[in-house]
Structures are given as C-alpha cells and as structure tokens.
Amino acid sequence: MSGSQQKFCQSCCMPLGENGDLCGTNADGSKNGDYCKYCFENGEFTFKGTMEELIDFCTPHMVAAHPEMSEAEAKKIMADAFPKLKRWKRA
Numbered sequence: 170m171s172g173s174q175q176k177f178c179q180s181c182c183m184p185l186g187e188n189g190d191l192c193g194t195n196a197d198g199s200k201n202g203d204y205c206k207y208c209f210e211n212g213e214f215t216f217k218g219t220m221e222e223l224i225d226f227c228t229p230h231m232v233a234a235h236p237e238m239s240e241a242e243a244k245k246i247m248a249d250a251f252p253k254l255k256r257w258k259r260a
Contacts, residue, residue: 177254178191178193178203178205178207178254179204179256180205180208180223180256180257181207181208181216181223181251182247182250182251182254183207183208189202192205193206193207193208193210194206194210194211194212195211195212196213198211203255220251220257223251224248224251227243227247228240228243231247
C-alpha cells in the first residue's frame with residue numbers, strides 16, 4: 170500500500186477508490202480526479218440542485234452503506250463536510 174491519502178469526490182464526498190473507476194469524466198472523455206462518476210459526467214455536474222438538496226439525496230445512500238448510522242447522523246456529517254469541498258466551498 171502506498172502512503173497516498175484516500176481521495177474523495179469534491180461534490181458528494183464519496184471515496185473515489187484507488188484505480189479511478191469511480192472518477193467522473195471531462196468533456197473530452199478523460200478521467201476527472203476531483204469528482205465521482207455519479208456527480209460529474211462529460212464535463213458537467215449531473216446534480217443541478219443545491220448543496221442541501223444533494224445532502225437530502227445522499228442521506229439514504231450513506232445510511233445504506235453505514236447501517237449503524239442514523240439519518241440525522243448522516244446529514245450532520247455531510248452538512249459539516251460538504252461546505253469544505255471544492256464544489257460547495259464559498260470563496
């Protein structure tokens with residue numbers, strides 16, 4: 170294992186994995202290392218809503234992946250993390 174840090178989608182915070190299969194694509198079809206394939210495709214964001222709407226959309230997926238977590242806990246984690254991500258960071 171290399172000492173590199175795990176990369177996360179800069180829109181939804183999903184882990185991007187080590188082999189790039191979960192990376193989104195740029196307009197030219199190349200991999201985008203900042204965003205996952207669910208958030209960014211062909212150089213555009215696939216989710217057009219607000220950060221709060223994305224948190225609501227992601228909550229059931231996060232709880233499904235982490236059954237020990239409540240919806241309220243999942244929302245709090247995302248509400249704390251998302252504003253720090255590239256897509257949602259306020260300048």
